Amino acid sequence: MLTQSEENYLKAIFALSEQQTEIVSTNLLSEKMMTKPSSVTDMLRKLADKSLVSYLKYQGCELTDKGKDYALQIIRKHRLWEVFLVEKLNFGWEEVHEIAEQLEHIKSSKLTDKLDAFLHYPKVDPHGDPIPDKNGNFSNDQKTKQLSFSNINDEVVITGVEDGSIEFFQFLKHCEIGLGTKVKIIAKYNFDQSVLILLNEKEIVLSELVSQKIYVQ
Amino acid sequence: MLTQSEENYLKAIFALSEQQTEIVSTNLLSEKMMTKPSSVTDMLRKLADKSLVSYLKYQGCELTDKGKDYALQIIRKHRLWEVFLVEKLNFGWEEVHEIAEQLEHIKSSKLTDKLDAFLHYPKVDPHGDPIPDKNGNFSNDQKTKQLSFSNINDEVVITGVEDGSIEFFQFLKHCEIGLGTKVKIIAKYNFDQSVLILLNEKEIVLSELVSQKIYVQ
DNA sequence: ACTATTTTTTAGACAAGTCTAAAAAATAGT
DNA sequence: ACTATTTTTTAGACTTGTCTAAAAAATAGT
Known part of the structure; x- marks a missing residue:
């Protein structure tokens, strides 16, 4: 232990x-x-x-393999608790990381598995990061392509965001950007690598940094 | 902290x-x-x-008053988590204490209050112990009268059980004794202070010790 | 290849929470 | 009231996880 x-x-x-x-x-x-x-x-x-x-x-x-297994179990717990906090307790994206940092250390694999079932075996956490299963396996196809690589007129779905600062999450919340949100790329500006997107009939400019921290498919 | x-x-x-x-x-x-x-x-x-x-x-x-307030907040968290474990994750009575011992130390009063709301502000935990509210107040009328003090022909409702060993909880589970269970006192034996009760059409003998660990109203 | 810089380790220290062994204070027995 | 026993505290030690300062190893610059 x-x-x-x-x-x-x-x-x-x-x-x-x-x-x-x-x-x-x-x-x-x-x-x-x-x-x-x-x-x-x-x-x-x-x-x-x-x-x-x-x-x-x-x-x-x-x-080692043993160490990797152990790490994956902690990550599994962290991400499952994040799902619980957001979906069941209505926490905001930006608030859950700190609490999940504590909850991930609770020792009971039975608890983890029952929580997993209670949440209907989610595949990703609220940031789009994959949740390892009981055996530590997970598929990582959510966070492969950055929004900054999309082309003009592409219509894409947001599948993940980089784990970042509280301010970054508050910005996303303000823009109504969440997992599953559909956006259309209107323009890309070379002078500062920013991206103009259409989201819920509103046009929003995303800085280069932000467009690199958002993943789409 | x-x-x-x-x-x-x-x-x-x-x-x-x-x-x-x-x-x-x-x-x-x-x-x-x-x-x-x-x-x-x-x-x-x-x-x-x-x-x-x-x-x-x-x-x-x-x-001190300060220490008492702090203790009540820990007890509040412990008992709320026990309710969560039993009602939402379907844990058995006997399993939850150890896990709640860990969860009670998670530091976030916002989490505690949101959990309280999620569980619809329960007044008692799975053993019938009262749950202090946000301000540390609680009413303690659940665990006042031991089953051992009931009289023959009394029909009573179980409102609490003493926090005990895993084996004790397994015995209760086996007998289908839970909070809200209705029982009728059939007989009381003076030679060993045991009590004969009727529960779901079955007659069960409870030893003196057991009848003192069960509370009724 | 030799020196300067950076990275990493070693050595010794400290706080938290525990222990054992011994001393001090409180309580009980007659 | 005096001694024996019990309870509680003190003193010194150990472990975990951290630190600072100094030494050793690795890397980079010319």
């Missing part, structure tokens, strides 16, 4: 090795965890002792 | 000063917390520093 801190490290290593590099460096991990590199070194030795990561001095770390 | 351990001490002090004595001794608390008395002394000094308990060396402790 792992501590919350150990679980948070596993989750961070998993996320970094997906987004960035296969092998995660001590410094990168220390930034993500908002701790000092020396603290990371200590933790990596502990996780290596438990066969959750493979770690070689000065070379960085990588999750 | 308190740690889980501090919260658990507050909860234990609250429970003991309700069930046993106004002022809780170090030894009694150490038994309840399953720690050594020396650990309790340390913690009491810490809680006294935070004005959550009043504590005098060698004399025991008592919750």
Whole structure:
């Protein structure tokens, strides 16, 4: 049984090795965890002792299969709780991350599975991120294409958004942008890479950064 | 913001000063917390520093108003989560306590209030224990009269059960004894203080101990 | 290839929450 | 009231997860 801190490290290593590099460096991990590199070194030795990561001095770390399974279970719990908070308790997108960070550490696989069933086995969380099943399997086809790559006159459906700041989520809420929202690309401006879209009969300009944080299909 | 351990001490002090004595001794608390008395002394000094308990060396402790409020919020969360687990996720009575022990430490009063609303503001948890409202108020009329005090031919409704072992809850489940169950007292045996009851057309003998752990009205 | 810089580790420290062993205070028995 | 027992506290230690400062290894610049 792992501590919350150990679980948070596993989750961070998993996320970094997906987004960035296969092998995660001590410094990168220390930034993500908002701790000092020396603290990371200590933790990596502990996780290596438990066969959750493979770690070689000065070379960085990588999750073992066991570590990856464990990380996926935490991610599963996090995303299921996010669905619960948004769909059942009517929380806003921007509020759920922090609470799910706490709920993901509750230890009871029976609880997780019953929650999964209660929510009718959702495939994605409120941000469009895929939810691993009981065995850690998931299909990741929601967040493949950024809105910024769409062409003029394309009519697309929003399938995901990048996990970002509270302000970013509040902006999306203000624009009425959510999963499943249909938008049409009206224009793309080369001078600042912004995109003009049509959404619910309103025209909205999305900055380059925003258009890269929204995924469509 | 308190740690889980501090919260658990507050909860234990609250429970003991309700069930046993106004002022809780170090030894009694150490038994309840399953720690050594020396650990309790340390913690009491810490809680006294935070004005959550009043504590005098060698004399025991008592919750301050602030400590009582805090304890009631934890109890509120615990019991709301128990209702959620039983009513929404179909957990059995006997399984929910351990999970609720974890969930009660999730920090978000907004979550607690939204959960309360989602469950339609329940007044009691699955064991018949009252759920404090947002302000810590609750009415305690569910668990006043033990089944053992009922008289022959009384027809009563079960309003609560004492929080007990997993085996005790499994026994209740097997007998189909739940909150709201109607029973009729058929006989009381003086030789062992057991009670014979009629429940769903079946006759069941309840031992003295069991009849004292069931509350009726 | 050698030095300068960056990255990572080691060594020693600290707070929280626990323990054991010993001392001090309170309580009980006669 | 005095001693024996019980209760409670103190003192010192250990673990977890963190830190700072210094040392060691790896990387980059010319």
